[in-house]
Amino acid sequence: MQQTAAPLDVPRSAAARGTQRSAPRLLPRLLMAPAVTTLFLWMIVPLVMTIYFSLIRYNLMQPGPDEFTGLANFEFFVTDPSFLTSVGNTLLLIGSVIVITVVGGIALALLVNDPFPGRGVVRMLLISPFFIMPTVNALMWKHMMMNPIYGVFAQIAEFFGATPIDFMADWPLLSIIIMVAWQWLPFACLIFITALASMNREQLEAARMDGANYLQQLRFMYLPHMARSIAVVIMIEMIFLLSVFAEIYTTTGGGPGDASTNVAFLIFKQALLNFDAGVASAGALLAVVLANIVAVFLIRMIGKNLD
């Protein structure tokens, strides 16, 4: 890990310039063409269609001539009280899951960092939740863990004489956060374990000799070393958490009310439950703007750790 992003760039681009001169310029573009073209189409075609749909009256149940309505769909979507709730829920969901998985992941990674009996097996078992499909994850938690009568949590509560919590009714968003965090914690943890494996043991040993306590080691040795992997974890999770859908779809259905509706689910509701493709498209465009704000913010924040 002696290489950091900045010095890496310099010799590389110099080398690249070298190769570029000797190689035909056409080939690199030709090789990139399939990926760039397909992704461009994948982005631009739906985008243009969405923009068009968002400006017309388009109800899936009432086919008719395309009637231009200006910004009425946007107005409808934004003035819907569900809109602000769903933006709040989206940010809360992303924020909580990232905090839980990064902090928990670091703690867990430090716990299993040094060798102990069965470390290989623990590592293998730990990643399991990452492989569980969201629909299974959601139903498993909803029924077997969180059911207020038969669920494991209810039984534990009863055992201690407490009233079982009705998770889906009273804490719907928290329930979703638990499910999603459970899925992503192992991912974060394993990336951090891999990062820790490349730490310089002698430096750590030296720091210990010099009397650095555990917190100091954490602050000045472990965390700086993990900075890049923390950036990667946040980046990846952000991409997937912006579009959390199946967990909501299979458990709370966004409710009660809008309590667990995120932006993605609100758009889905408009499109396929209210059949209003026009409003859904307006919502989709707003979601793209929201996603881009988050992305810009994110890349500003951790971008230099990424390349």
Next chain:
Amino acid sequence: MAQRKKSFDWLEAGRTVAAWVVTLLIIFPILFLAMTAFKTELQAIEVPTQWLFKPTLENFLEVQERSDYLLYAKNSLITSIGSTLLGLLIAAPAAYSMAFFRTKRTRDILMWMLSTKFMPAVGALVPIYALAQRSGLLDTTLGLIIVFTLSNLPIMVWMLYSYFRDIPHEILEAARMDGAGVWGEFRYVLVPLGMGGLASTGLLCLVLAWNEAFWALNLTAANAGTLAALIASYSSPEGLFWAKLSAASLLAIAPIVVFGWFSQKQLVQGLTFGAVK
């Protein structure tokens, strides 16, 4: 010295116990699910939970009968393998080009590709649905393969790029000096050296496609439904079928979890996106 050794052992013992307890707690829901799959419906909702019981296989038989598990499993296999191969075919040349013919715009293109991932899938739902319907790809495995490939492509390019970037250019220069053409370079230098990257990227894509639920739920019905969609059909509130739900879920996650266990080292290595050397 002896005393120090002893206290060190205590620390290790404590850490071992803690690590195992936390791990078992984390995978507890999966174990519980696996256990419920072998119970009868009545035992499944018994309170308090019975930990010892006579296992039964009837749930698995019923899942196959009631909802044709094998068809969904076949669809899952076809779509995940198909989209992985197609994705690698498109992503590998692009990543190679970006890593070895780096220009000023390379970073921008990469960031642009990633930014397409930031658009929530639901944003494209109406258009993609309409396009799929018009082209006859709705509820077909081919349609799903195309959508999975495209939605995984940015991550695949990024992951492969971070692998290829670390292959020393000198090796390629040497191959070129020895008269290797582009194909030779690719075949004899890049593929062997980049094998790890191709493998981890492929693995991640398999997992993502296998578990993908949004498009699978919205673009398929009876023909091309994948296991993720099958499980969602068990969420309908027509009563509590925990044992059958568990059996179906276990059948849906077992292949990919077992596969994941054995390939996790490779997979995690790739997921660091070159953040760890």
